[in-house]
Amino acid sequence: MILYDAVKDREYKIEGLYVEPGITRRLQALGLNDGTKIYVLNRKKRGAMIIKVRGTRLALGKHISSNIEVSEVVNTEEAETRKDG
Amino acid sequence: MKSVNRRHIRVACIGNPNCGKTTLFNALTGSKLKVANWPGVTVERMEGEASYEDTDITLIDTPGIYSLTSYTIEEKVTRKCAMDDDIDVIINVVDASSLERNLYLTFQLLELGKPIVLALNMMDVVKERGMEIDLHRLPEMLGDIPVVPVSAARRSGLDILLHAVIHHYEEGGGKKGVLGEKIEYILEYPQEIEEKIAKLEVMMGAHFPTHSSVRWHAIKLLEDDEEVKQEHPISVVNIVDRSYEKEIIQCKYAYIEKVVNEVLFHKNKKAASTDKIDRILTHPIWGIPVFLLIMCLVFFLTFSVGDALKGVFESALTAFSDLVGKGLDSAGVSAVLKSLIVEGIIAGVGGILTFIPNIFILFLALAILEDSGYMSRVAYVMDSLMGRFGLSGKAFLPMILGFGCTVPAIMATRALETEHDRRKTMLLTPFMSCSARLPIYVLFSEMFFPKYAALMAFSMYVIGMIIAIIVALIMNLPEKGKSTNSLLIELPEYKHPNARTIRIYVWNKLKDYLTKAGTTIFIASVIIWFLLNFGCKGMISEPGDSFAAVIGRLLVPILAPAGLGMWQIGVALLSGISAKEVVVSSFAVLFGVANANSAAGMKMIAENIHNVNPEFGALNAFCLMIFCLLYVPCVATVATVRKESKSRLFTLKMIVLQLFLAWLVSTLVYQIGSLLL
Numbered sequence: 001m002i003l004y005d006a007v008k009d010r011e012y013k014i015e016g017l018y019v020e021p022g023i024t025r026r027l028q029a030l031g032l033n034d035g036t037k038i039y040v041l042n043r044k045k046r047g048a049m050i051i052k053v054r055g056t057r058l059a060l061g062k063h064i065s066s067n068i069e070v071s072e073v074v075n076t077e078e079a080e081t082r083k084d085g
Numbered sequence: 086m087k088s089v090n091r092r093h094i095r096v097a098c099i100g101n102p103n104c105g106k107t108t109l110f111n112a113l114t115g116s117k118l119k120v121a122n123w124p125g126v127t128v129e130r131m132e133g134e135a136s137y138e139d140t141d142i143t144l145i146d147t148p149g150i151y152s153l154t155s156y157t158i159e160e161k162v163t164r165k166c167a168m169d170d171d172i173d174v175i176i177n178v179v180d181a182s183s184l185e186r187n188l189y190l191t192f193q194l195l196e197l198g199k200p201i202v203l204a205l206n207m208m209d210v211v212k213e214r215g216m217e218i219d220l221h222r223l224p225e226m227l228g229d230i231p232v233v234p235v236s237a238a239r240r241s242g243l244d245i246l247l248h249a250v251i252h253h254y255e256e257g258g259g260k261k262g263v264l265g266e267k268i269e270y271i272l273e274y275p276q277e278i279e280e281k282i283a284k285l286e287v288m289m290g291a292h293f294p295t296h297s298s299v300r301w302h303a304i305k306l307l308e309d310d311e312e313v314k315q316e317h318p319i320s321v322v323n324i325v326d327r328s329y330e331k332e333i334i335q336c337k338y339a340y341i342e343k344v345v346n347e348v349l350f351h352k353n354k355k356a357a358s359t360d361k362i363d364r365i366l367t368h369p370i371w372g373i374p375v376f377l378l379i380m381c382l383v384f385f386l387t388f389s390v391g392d393a394l395k396g397v398f399e400s401a402l403t404a405f406s407d408l409v410g411k412g413l414d415s416a417g418v419s420a421v422l423k424s425l426i427v428e429g430i431i432a433g434v435g436g437i438l439t440f441i442p443n444i445f446i447l448f449l450a451l452a453i454l455e456d457s458g459y460m461s462r463v464a465y466v467m468d469s470l471m472g473r474f475g476l477s478g479k480a481f482l483p484m485i486l487g488f489g490c491t492v493p494a495i496m497a498t499r500a501l502e503t504e505h506d507r508r509k510t511m512l513l514t515p516f517m518s519c520s521a522r523l524p525i526y527v528l529f530s531e532m533f534f535p536k537y538a539a540l541m542a543f544s545m546y547v548i549g550m551i552i553a554i555i556v557a558l559i560m561n562l563p564e565k566g567k568s569t570n571s572l573l574i575e576l577p578e579y580k581h582p583n584a585r586t587i588r589i590y591v592w593n594k595l596k597d598y599l600t601k602a603g604t605t606i607f608i609a610s611v612i613i614w615f616l617l618n619f620g621c622k623g624m625i626s627e628p629g630d631s632f633a634a635v636i637g638r639l640l641v642p643i644l645a646p647a648g649l650g651m652w653q654i655g656v657a658l659l660s661g662i663s664a665k666e667v668v669v670s671s672f673a674v675l676f677g678v679a680n681a682n683s684a685a686g687m688k689m690i691a692e693n694i695h696n697v698n699p700e701f702g703a704l705n706a707f708c709l710m711i712f713c714l715l716y717v718p719c720v721a722t723v724a725t726v727r728k729e730s731k732s733r734l735f736t737l738k739m740i741v742l743q744l745f746l747a748w749l750v751s752t753l754v755y756q757i758g759s760l761l762l
Binding site (some may be wrong): 030033035042058061062063064 | 468
């Protein structure tokens with residue numbers, strides 16, 4: 001699934017970045033790589049979302065979130081701790 | 086004079102955006118650079134001086150970056166500074182509350198092989214959130230570089246930091262990476278990559294024997310870095326068969342995860358209060374209304390409280406003007422000089438000074454908004470709306486700054502990803518009414534709409550935004566569907582605005598305003614006074630014969646359809662290009678009023694305008710306000726746009742657009758208004 005379809009308050013794992021090379025590099029420098037876990041803090045119905053990754057919050061536009069492949073992390077307990085961290 | 090045995094070193098502050106570099110820089114140098122709690126505030130490198138014992142230190146503040154790559158303007162500026170052979174020591178400023186992300190840049194800097202001191206900033210936030218950092222283990226895992234906990238905001242740990250910098254410099258810290266010398270790096274890549282790095286190091290050493298930071302260059306070649314490749318045209322195809330950037334980044338982060346796991350404790354102890362605040366401020370539905378409410382409050386305070394304080398300034402100015410007038414009379418100064426001083430300078434410059442309360446409150450509010458961390462949320466909240474105009478929410482930030490002053494707002498467009506977005510934002514930003522236009526609105530709305538003055542002044546802000554939206558929509562037509570919305574911004578922790586930071590911010594703005602009053606507005610007032618009091622026949626008594634009238638009359642035919650067909654207005658608008666406040670000071674000089682902003686002064690201007698042109702009424706005044714809102718902001722803005730866009734043609738197009746729009750909209754309003762009223 002793509003990150004754009006992600007649901008608020010759940011945790012996901014990045015499977016691949018498919019944005020333009022320039023933006024991909026930025027995302028990678030911010031710590032978004034294959035296998036990185038991210039937590040969706042907030043999102044609008046259509047549009048931007050706020051994620052938490054490696055202890056920082058990032059706002060991502062639709063274009064970026066539509067080009068990040070993710071899979072949901074099912075372990076809810078872990079998701080809780082991620083959120084707090 | 087510096088004593089001979091003092092030595093001098095150069096130190097660069099490098100770190101992520103918003104990690105407190107500038108606050109630290111200000112604290113160390115006693116300088117007063119602007120700080121805000123959102124990324125992209127420092128756009129150029131800045132230098133300042135500090136000293137510790139027998140060492141003079143030149144500190145260099147750099148734009149915040151996440152990585153030593155070269156894809157953005159900020160990264161290029163900072164990378165160049167970090168690579169500079171002049172730099173003796175690098176202070177890597179790290180936001181301790183966001184250690185994991187910040188350490189990524191640290192490991193890139195470590196690969197440079199220069200002496201590095203880690204300044205662990207925001208330790209108070211770490212404590213507040215119940216976290217603990219093992220300060221013994223952290224330096225070990227970074228290859229034994231000095232790690233100094235500091236609080237830039239509370240100015241603690243600063244001496245220890247400077248001491249560590251000098252000590253590290255004396256010890257020759259850092260790893261020069263001289264060829265043939267086996268150096269242990271704390272972070273090692275998988276064997277395949279390490280072998281390639283070793284081969285590249287040998288090649289680099291052979292081709293560029295004087296180079297420092299050999300390992301760093303080798304890694305950058307492996308990452309397929311364009312700039313490094315261009316600067317080192319050596320054939321490496323047999324080694325660099327593809328970009329290893331992804332693996333290198335992943336490797337760094339994998340090691341950082343290890344570091345964080347070992348040194349950071351209780352990271353889950355307390356949920357950040359920021360998330361709770363964000364539940365409201367970035368709410369999918371309430372986000373925008375809350376933002377609008379905040380902006381309304383800002384403008385309400387600016388007009389209401391500002392006006393209440395204005396009275397004090399007015400009476401002071403009137404008293405001062407009278408005093409000077411009497412003093413000059415008793416000193417027997419000639420009438421010409423008295424006229425120049427009282428009607429030219431005091432009227433022109435003094436009139437501007439009475440608006441200080443309004444401007445003070447506007448900047449105070451903006452400073453609090455910026456320092457609290459709310460600004461980057463605005464980018465998120467406004468993203469969907471901006472997306473309709475083909476811009477990302479980030480483009481909204483320069484526009485809010487535009488309410489303060491257009492010049493820094495234009496510079497802030499650097500934070501935008503593409504040149505296309507930058508130019509578009511540069512075109513839209515001047516429609517956000519800057520503080521220099523505030524005096525015009527206040528003066529004319531109080532003169533012609535006494536009952537609804539605040540509302541009329543506020544309407545200018547709304548009209549400016551509506552025009553910006555229309556222009557953005559039209560510009561977006563040809564590219565509809567093509568533009569990609571790629572908002573990417575860090576949302577920092579909310580914090581209590583720091584009193585010192587706010588004081589510096591507001592004082593800087595007020596100082597700019599005062600400087601402008603003392604320079605641009607002073608000169609413009611003198612020129613206008615001259616043009617008004619002299620004509621082809623020398624000094625004249627009838628303003629209608631003055632040079633100003635001759636120039637102003639040229640503009641009358643053009644301005645007449647907009648209801649502005651008076652030569653005085655032509656002169657005021659023309660002079661207003663030097664700085665928008667000059668429109669007000671021009672009116673003061675044109676109508677010989679010492680204090681345009683006082684009740685008596687306003688009455689006098691209104692009477693004089695009525696005498697010159699009995700038909701000039703509320704509608705004309707409204708059109709004048711609109712014209713001032715939309716036409717060329719000021720020479721400083723034009724120069725900044727020229728510099729930032731690097732295009733004369735673009736700048737010229739912008740000026741033509743602004744003049745045309747100002748004329749078109751005010752003409753439309755006047756013509757339609759005349760029919761209705």
